[in-house]
Amino acid sequence: MIGFLFTILGIITAVTTWIIFKDNDLIRYSGLIVSFLFFVYGAYLKNKYMIKLKKEMNEKLEAAKKKREMEANKTA
Numbered sequence: 001m002i003g004f005l006f007t008i009l010g011i012i013t014a015v016t017t018w019i020i021f022k023d024n025d026l027i028r029y030s031g032l033i034v035s036f037l038f039f040v041y042g043a044y045l046k047n048k049y050m051i052k053l054k055k056e057m058n059e060k061l062e063a064a065k066k067k068r069e070m071e072a073n074k075t076a
Contacts, residue, residue, distance in 0.1 A: 003049060006042030010035045 017031025 001049075003042045003045030003047075006038050006045060008042075010038030010040075010042060013038060 012035075014032055014035035017028055017035065021028045021031065
């Protein structure tokens, strides 16, 4: 969830920096660089969370598969 917040923060920073600082190019492009870093960090956190979630789901599927096999062996 925090990855999504960083991504949204990056987008908001980019838009507001581009709109507010029309005259000062240094601040404008510095803000865009910072927003890009927020965006990249948010994407990294989302990817890290999704890998963790996928690993947990695979473990649960393996446990359910073993349980079904054990029940099938008991009834057979």
